[in-house]
Amino acid sequence: MGRQYAGSVEAELDRIPRLQLATLPTPLQEAPRLAAAIGLDRLLIKRDDNTGLAFGGNKARKLEYLVADAVRAGSDVLVTLGAPQSNHCRMTAAAARVAGMECRLVFAGHPIEQVQGNMWLDQFFGATWTFAGDRPAPECMSQVADELRASGRNPYVIPGGGSNGLGALGYVGCAFELAQQLHERGERARYVVCAGGSCGTLSGLTLGVALSGIEAEVVGVSISRSVPDRVARVRQIMSESCGNLDLPVPDASPTVWSDYIGRGYGMPTELSRRALETVAFSEGILLDPVYTAKAFGGLMGEIEAGRVQRSDLIVFVHTGGTPALFADPAIYWHPD
Ligand SMILES: Cc1ncc(COP(=O)(O)O)c(C=O)c1O
Structure with a gap:
């Protein structure tokens, strides 16, 4: 699987009906001050918070x-x-x-x-x-x-x-968009990192990265304990998506960072608070408290633990969610 399939996958994706809701492609933004603040040489943010439907998001x-x-x-x-x-x-x-x-x-x-x-x-x-x-x-x-x-x-x-095989096709398309943006810049990403909730985003990205031939590891940062096995869930959604695309299921699985949930869904952690503040302070970009702050906090945690290296080129997929910043946290905190 890989580049040789790319053209046919895009043709298959084009065959499936889509109602235009998003403004695409979303920018792939260099974040130099944020990279320096968290100990990376380079960091790219895929701005899916800017998809443009009702404040945007994945x-x-x-x-x-x-x-x-x-x-x-x-x-x-x-x-x-x-x-x-x-x-x-x-x-x-x-x-x-x-x-x-x-x-x-x-x-x-x-x-x-x-x-x-x-x-x-x-x-x-x-x-x-x-x-x-x-x-x-x-x-x-x-x-x-x-x-x-x-x-x-x-x-x-x-x-x-929206996490079934059909919905996840949106993130197969996102991976192809990202592949094109990286190709135009002559970049090779080491990791593509996103928040892992119901796993449609992670599934679509894992499948799309495999099919488009980007040689990056796709990582989902667990934001709750509601999905017991995210890799199994991703494989299931991927196989549904491949059914929609009439393609064999590639032998691809995401990496899952599951140590950053803290006390549960919506509950802030020391890292998620720090992530929200650091991203806002260094780049003027807002994360959301429930998903992207935890995912970015996970990335910071892996860098601090030395498992992600300074020279690794990261693409962080900002999946939106900022309206939750305007709600009393007691409303989005609930047990998993
Ligand atoms: C802002 C935001 N990011 C990430 C996610 C997780 O995406 P998924 O459910 O596809 O795992 C969600 C899910 O609701 C979300 O609202």
Whole structure:
């Protein structure tokens, strides 16, 4: 697998319907002051916080494929789930409006009074929500979808994080975009680092890096304990994506850095706080508190431990999420 497949993969990707939601390509930005601050010679940031749909973030690329599929299915309402401060929910609510649909959200846990950050934005898009309470959120989502069907609607159910084989194609495309940007600069990256949540981003990048022939190690930094085995999850999503692309599954797996979760999802760590401050202070770039600060903190931790070398060229994929900065942390902290 590798470069010899690149042209045919891009042709296959072009064959799959996409609704344009993101402004692409996103910049690949050199971050010299940040590199110096954390002990690297060079650092490149793939600015997927700048995808441009409702404050941007990684979900725009996934939703391009998922919402196109909802249009194909004649759906009139998107249904999905997440934490109350879910970036995925906010961007799905916005994407529904682009496609002329409504959006129903299911939030994990018990109702909360404060409508802040992402939830505040969900309201602008007219999304309505249900709290799952003590029930598992996916079970509650199935029930919401059944009720919609019973009332004559045609819901399209999007899994948490938009992370299935179809959604992950957005990050196969991102890897090809990155390959082109690196090629134009004559650069070779040692690591491509992103946050690992529901793993669609990590899966798409792992598959896309393998197929495009970039010789880099793809790393996901775990941000919670909700996915017990991220490598297995990535392999599963990759095989679904390969089914969509009509390609054999390449023998590629990501590296997972799982020592940076701290007390759990959304709970800050000493490194994640330091990451947020260092990135903002040195480059004027905002990370989000739940995903990218933990992922960048993980990168800093690996550099400090000497496992990532000063001379390694890193591409950090900034996956967005900044509206959560405007929510009381008590809203996005919840047990894994
Ligand atoms: C800002 C941000 N970064 C990263 C992720 C993780 O992406 P994935 O769910 O594809 O692992 C998410 C998921 O919601 C997110 O909102």
